[in-house]
Amino acid sequence: MEASRRDLLGVAVGSLGVLGAIGVLYPIVKVLSPSQASLAGAKVEVDVSQIPDLQVRVVSWKGKPVFVVKLPQGFQWNGKRANDQNTKLLQGQDAYALVAVCTHLGCVPLWKPQGEGEFNYPLFHCPCHGGFYSPWGDNIAGPPPRPLYVPPQKREGNKLIIGEEGFVKELT
Amino acid sequence: MIKTIFFTVLTVVFFYIVWINNIFAPHEKYEMPPEHRKIAMDYKYAKEGRELFIQNCAACHSVRYDALYPTQVQANPMLASLQEKYGKVLPRDVYESVFMNDLNALKESFGKVPPDLSTIYLVKGPEYLYNFILEPQKVLPGTTMPPVMTGRPEETAKIVAYLRYVSEPPPQEKAKRNIMGVVTIGYLIVVGVLIWLWRGRILKRMGLH
Amino acid sequence: MIGRVGRWFNERAKLSELWQSQMVDYKVPKTLTFPYAFGVMAIVAFLIQIISGIFLVMYYQPNIHTAFDSANYTIMKEVPFMWLIRNVHAAGANFFLAVVYLHIFTGIYYNAYKKPRELTWIVGFFIYFVLLMTALSGYLLPWGQLSYWGMVVTTEIPTSIDSAPIIGKLKIGETISVWMKGGYELGQITLGRFFGLHIWLLPLILLGLVGFHFYLIRAHGITSPDGREIDKKKEGVPFHPYITLKEGAYLMGYLAVFFFFVFFYMKHFLPADNYDPANPFKTPAHIAPEWYLLAFYTMFRSIPDKFLGFVVFNLALILLLILPFLDFSPLRSARNRPLFFAMFVVLVISSMALTILGTMPPTPTNALLGLIFTLGFISFFISLPIISILEWGWYKAKGGSKND
Numbered sequence: 001m002e003a004s005r006r007d008l009l010g011v012a013v014g015s016l017g018v019l020g021a022i023g024v025l026y027p028i029v030k031v032l033s034p035s036q037a038s039l040a041g042a043k044v045e046v047d048v049s050q051i052p053d054l055q056v057r058v059v060s061w062k063g064k065p066v067f068v069v070k071l072p073q074g075f076q077w078n079g080k081r082a083n084d085q086n087t088k089l090l091q092g093q094d095a096y097a098l099v100a101v102c103t104h105l106g107c108v109p110l111w112k113p114q115g116e117g118e119f120n121y122p123l124f125h126c127p128c129h130g131g132f133y134s135p136w137g138d139n140i141a142g143p144p145p146r147p148l149y150v151p152p153q154k155r156e157g158n159k160l161i162i163g164e165e166g167f168v169k170e171l172t
Numbered sequence: 173m174i175k176t177i178f179f180t181v182l183t184v185v186f187f188y189i190v191w192i193n194n195i196f197a198p199h200e201k202y203e204m205p206p207e208h209r210k211i212a213m214d215y216k217y218a219k220e221g222r223e224l225f226i227q228n229c230a231a232c233h234s235v236r237y238d239a240l241y242p243t244q245v246q247a248n249p250m251l252a253s254l255q256e257k258y259g260k261v262l263p264r265d266v267y268e269s270v271f272m273n274d275l276n277a278l279k280e281s282f283g284k285v286p287p288d289l290s291t292i293y294l295v296k297g298p299e300y301l302y303n304f305i306l307e308p309q310k311v312l313p314g315t316t317m318p319p320v321m322t323g324r325p326e327e328t329a330k331i332v333a334y335l336r337y338v339s340e341p342p343p344q345e346k347a348k349r350n351i352m353g354v355v356t357i358g359y360l361i362v363v364g365v366l367i368w369l370w371r372g373r374i375l376k377r378m379g380l381h
Numbered sequence: 382m383i384g385r386v387g388r389w390f391n392e393r394a395k396l397s398e399l400w401q402s403q404m405v406d407y408k409v410p411k412t413l414t415f416p417y418a419f420g421v422m423a424i425v426a427f428l429i430q431i432i433s434g435i436f437l438v439m440y441y442q443p444n445i446h447t448a449f450d451s452a453n454y455t456i457m458k459e460v461p462f463m464w465l466i467r468n469v470h471a472a473g474a475n476f477f478l479a480v481v482y483l484h485i486f487t488g489i490y491y492n493a494y495k496k497p498r499e500l501t502w503i504v505g506f507f508i509y510f511v512l513l514m515t516a517l518s519g520y521l522l523p524w525g526q527l528s529y530w531g532m533v534v535t536t537e538i539p540t541s542i543d544s545a546p547i548i549g550k551l552k553i554g555e556t557i558s559v560w561m562k563g564g565y566e567l568g569q570i571t572l573g574r575f576f577g578l579h580i581w582l583l584p585l586i587l588l589g590l591v592g593f594h595f596y597l598i599r600a601h602g603i604t605s606p607d608g609r610e611i612d613k614k615k616e617g618v619p620f621h622p623y624i625t626l627k628e629g630a631y632l633m634g635y636l637a638v639f640f641f642f643v644f645f646y647m648k649h650f651l652p653a654d655n656y657d658p659a660n661p662f663k664t665p666a667h668i669a670p671e672w673y674l675l676a677f678y679t680m681f682r683s684i685p686d687k688f689l690g691f692v693v694f695n696l697a698l699i700l701l702l703i704l705p706f707l708d709f710s711p712l713r714s715a716r717n718r719p720l721f722f723a724m725f726v727v728l729v730i731s732s733m734a735l736t737i738l739g740t741m742p743p744t745p746t747n748a749l750l751g752l753i754f755t756l757g758f759i760s761f762f763i764s765l766p767i768i769s770i771l772e773w774g775w776y777k778a779k780g781g782s783k784n785d
Contacts (some may be wrong), residue, residue: 354644
């Protein structure tokens with residue numbers, strides 16, 4: 001009886017101590033959590049009528065560079081198609097946004113409307129290790145393991161809203 | 173024993189005077205009718221107060237922490253793009269340098285840039301603000317603040333409610349903090365008592381009591 | 382697995398031996414009273430300041446244009462729970478100083494500064510002094526009206542030297558003042574240097590001094606309330622668990638009071654006037670130093686001559702420093718020394734009265750009262766050698782000798 005009660009007290013003090021430590025850590029973790037402001041800034045509007053056909057604008061979304069691509073009416077592209085994930089997703093859109101980060105090692109690809117080297121049609125070329133992407137961001141040659149990421153986006157007339165659900169629902 | 177009581181009482185009284193209620197220091201008191209005090213202390217009126225503030229005060233005053241700028245600045249097309257870059261609440265140096273002309277125009281008419289009112293509630297308290305906004309010359313003779321709200325005590329109280337809303341944490345947040353406070357203090361007291369009991373047990377076992 | 386790693390570590394670091402020798406075999410008198418707990422409260426207050434300070438530095442900006450907003454918008458409104466950390470830091474500074482004052486007065490009461498503990502006292506004095514510097518420099522950082530004008534007045538204090546006869550001509554005071562500010566005006570340079578001092582240099586010095594203070598306490602053991610040095614082998618109780626748990630329980634009570642202020646009563650620790658951004662063209666209507674400096678402030682203010690006032694409040698500090706050498710009586714602890722006890726009461730009441738007078742308007746009556754209590758404060762130190770000589774007389778009459 002004596003012993004068990006003493007032990008109970010010890011256990012109570014010990015477990016309350018652990019609880020207290022968690023209580024102290026909680027606000028500290030909260031303080032270090034990502035700031036509301038930088039998360040809230042995750043919406044960018046682009047007026048696509050200002051972008052000439054077959055040109056690309058770079059804007060910043062969630063701290064990352066994003067390409068806004070403008071294609072001419074009835075644009076035909078007869079390049080190599082190794083992968084058509086993005087092409088399907090963005091079908092029928094004359095303006096859309098792609099995360100401008102090469103999926104290989106994080107460089108920003110270059111837009112080559114005249115083509116590059118053996119490819120004589122518009123494409124993205126990553127200068128770091130020679131990855132190639134179609135205008136819709138599908139990887140067609142070089143080391144990239146997958147297409148460029150596509151941010152959620154929505155079209156309202158001339159406005160392309162990046163970061164809001166629309167014809168692309170989520171980052172893919 | 174008497175000495176213990178003497179020093180304890182002396183210390184507690186001393187810190188009570190110095191930290192909580194200094195009966196010796198001068199205090200300024202301003203009166204406020206209770207019905208208007210009730211309005212000023214009610215967050216319900218903050219929204220209405222904001223509208224009234226924009227109509228009557230925002231010609232000269234900013235409330236930067238609420239992203240409310242003087243009318244002239246608000247009309248400046250640069251504001252929107254700056255807010256896109258820096259967030260709704262502009263950094264003070266950016267705000268003051270970009271809108272220097274607008275602020276200087278205000279300075280010319282009033283002798284100084286009318287102060288930003290983001291934290292004024294915390295500085296002055298509701299009674300002073302109510303009286304000052306209602307009749308500036310009476311409270312602070314010689315001030316350049318025009319008597320905009322004279323004769324409109326209820327609306328003044330609503331403006332005070334708005335200024336309070338900007339300065340103080342919102343009510344749910346306040347309630348959360350109160351609960352946190354009570355839980356923390358309760359926790360410490362319980363742990364203290366448990367340690368004391370535990371110590372008694374240990375000392376008994378060691379034969380030290 | 383964890384047990385094995387723990388054992389491996391323990392065998393190399395010899396932690397359990399350290400624990401055994403410093404916590405369990407370290408014997409203390411059984412009769413330690415409540416005021417002995419102020420020491421452990423002070424060290425906990427210091428830890429709280431360091432931890433909360435680390436997080437404040439992450440969001441505070443030492444720039445005169447953004448300092449105020451970073452303290453009152455980013456910290457108080459934007460980042461979750463930063464309001465709590467700022468409240469803890471602001472209230473913590475006041476509690477730290479309060480506990481240090483109580484610790485000092487406890488030390489005086491029980492004569493803890495007597496041989497062989499003079500050095501402990503002197504190191505403690507420097508901890509107190511550096512702590513005041515830290516508090517002063519930290520007070521500037523929010524860049525509110527009180528921060529700004531408080532520092533204006535502080536940096537003007539050295540100019541009192543210039544009103545002295547003869548040496549005043551050298552303008553030493555003004556030079557010191559300009560060096561403190563880094564220029565003629567209180568601006569970005571001042572903020573930068575006080576920020577650096579507040580977050581790096583002064584806390585590091587404090588850490589070193591506190592470590593030395595601790596070492597000295599362990600080296601000489603603790604005084605007992607009745608003034609008798611204990612025979613450690615026979616009478617002492619083990620520091621752990623006898624004292625650790627007792628003071629641990631007191632500590633919880635202290636923290637409960639502390640958090641009451643943190644959550645429900647910050648009005649005094651984050652004063653209203655400091656929510657007004659610094660304005661070099663307008664002095665706030667009521668400006669006085671923080672409460673922990675008010676006693677010195679009243680001494681400075683009550684004495685009609687500027688230089689003399691400066692001398693007197695520095696004298697008060699120096700008297701505190703040389704206290705172990707003023708009191709050379711063979712008797713220890715105010716419990717055994719009625720004369721000393723009477724003068725101690727005079728000291729406590731004078732210090733409290735000086736502090737409270739500092740919050741009152743400087744009328745002629747208050748100046749006179751300030752003068753009287755300044756004399757009361759100093760009379761404690763002046764009376765010590767006299768009391769000591771008297772007590773030597775009694776001690777010898779009772780058959781004690783110098784070699785006892």
